[in-house]
Amino acid sequence: MLMLKVENLHVKVADKEILKGVDFELASGELHVVMGPNGSGKSTLALTIAGHPRYVVTEGRILFEGKDITYAKPEERAKKGIFLSFQHPVEVEGVKVINFLQRTLKNLRGIDEVEAYDMIFKAVEDLGFDSSILSRELNVGFSGGERKKLEMLQAYLVKPKLLILDEPDSGVDVDSLKVIAGVIAKLHSEGTAILLITHYGRILEYLNPQRVHVLKEGKLVVSGGMELVKLIEEKGFAAVEENGTAVKA
């Protein structure tokens, strides 16, 4: 079944066009990878699908499970089952992680506070995280690795239909990377569709994507299989352009 369909997506940020007509489809249960050099529009794609108000769709549309969500509020998208794991999760002073997670579970899964409390502690244990994280303020003073892990904990608890990961592997050490890849693999095996945005290929050592898309200057220039990842690793993004037509599906 088709889960996400992005049609001719044009997106502006502060009057600058970042995405210039992106098309792709993601079926339920699939894992797709979006790669691309810095500034190609990868994060813009993720934030636009999640509904960030600063990212303005000027043309095209986004369909989720057949419904047009191009202009839906971010919280509505979340309630439909879209979850974005942020590249740079922001610090929210004053809000304790535990309370934030309880509220998230209540809103996204209808789980009451008491039950959520137990679930959260169990999830922390499952993932081998330190439970002291729960009494801290949301992302405040967290290291890059801690922030990424907290995003994973949230995704693990929410069990979304579609998990969008914006560079979950940037700024994390090898051990954290394994943990993060483990959570992604687990969610994927349980049926979550995944759109994984990455700059490097190293997280892909732990995962099995169905499809790889390459984004350059606001357009998907190539879509293909894992061979694209190899090509990029060996020859860089420049090689893709040259070989684009050859490997394009």
Place this chain on the structure above:
Amino acid sequence: MGQQSRLEEILKAGSLEEILGTAVPYPKEIELKGELTRDMIEELSRIKNEPDWMLRHRLKALELFQKLPMPKWVVGVEELDLENLTLYSKPEIGNEVKDWDDLPENIRRTFERLNIPEIEKKFLSGLTAVFDSESVYSNLKAEFEKMGIIMLPMEEAVQKYPDLVKKYFGRVFPAGEHKFSALHHALWSGGVFVYVPKGVRIPFPVEAFFVIGSALEGQFEHTLLVADEGSYIHFIEGCSAPMYKGFSFHDGMVEIYAHKNATVKFTTIQNWSRNVINFNNKRAIIEENAYVEWIEGSIGSQITYTYPSSVLKGEGARTAQYVVSLSNGPFMKDTGAKTWHLAPNTSSKIVSKSISANGGINIYRGLVRILKGARNSTATVSCDSLILDEESKAYTYPHNQSDEPTASIIHEATTGKLGEDKLFYMNSRGISEEEAKSLIVLGFISEILEGLPFEYVEVLKKVIELEFSEVGGVG
């Protein structure tokens, strides 16, 4: 009356109006209004059957009121026309009120709506309820009366304990301080007197709850709290008013005298309806090794001026002043704290947290003064402002002055804004803008909420949730 479920009802309420209620007309026995004159003060004193010394005290204050200029720092009270206000209003009640059931239904209901009788039963050592200008209910649990604790409506204390009252009344916060303290001393009515004898510790809080029942009224209640040597008391003050058209004016006063080694905690939770102009005069004198803690929570009102003040008079005296102010909507809070260090080894701590939203304005005005000779005294001031949108503002005007070289003052200030990215992060987890705001606000003040009894915290959380609900705060 379903008391057991009242807290639940409050927690389920869909709007602030459901909690505060709307004003209904009710019979009043006496009203004094019009121009403030000597005759009026004499009439007020006569109604209260006061001793001569109190009448003289009032008349002296009236003279000061007429002489003193309008303070320069008062802005936004153009609406305030004293001649238009009822300056004294006595609701019609029976003579003997021993129980809530002895009160007229409308008054009883107002307090029930706010869950006051239930809170009294469960959490308090004693309670005084003031409706308009009079204390309509006052009850100290018998076990505490036996310990020698006095808790009486202020008027009754003037009659029964004139020497004790005279010793402190107007000595902590004199009438001549400024125009509004003079006005207060001329017109004071209602309020409570509390005396805790030497070495007595009251295990549960004592509460006074103030309600202004209708528009165009002035309320001038006076609270005097004397904690004798080595005693302990936690006093909670609650303020509320139903929704009405037109404004009302509150010019209350709290005087605290903490003797050697005494501890006084004074907590105010003010949730006046959004058309009350709220003026507070609060001061404590703190003797040797005594400690006074103020928690001043201002949620409601149109404009609030409140600066709980501590005079550290004795060596080793300490104070903490926690000030939380929420201005949500076209309202203003001018709040802060004042501390004078007069003796050696005194310490003070001011924590101010303000939240501005939907065009709200918060002003922090603080004073820390360490006098020469107050050796090794320390003061810390921290001022945090949270601004939830572009239309709202927060200003801080701290004044810290030390004339003692061995003393120190530390001042910190932070301003936090709820930016688009923070909000989006919460939104992307299914949390709406309104919910995100109340979560952030409750988190911001959690340090202060921790010091309050559970039931108060639950009600406060609810009020804040409603403030930011989609229906919106009460405009």
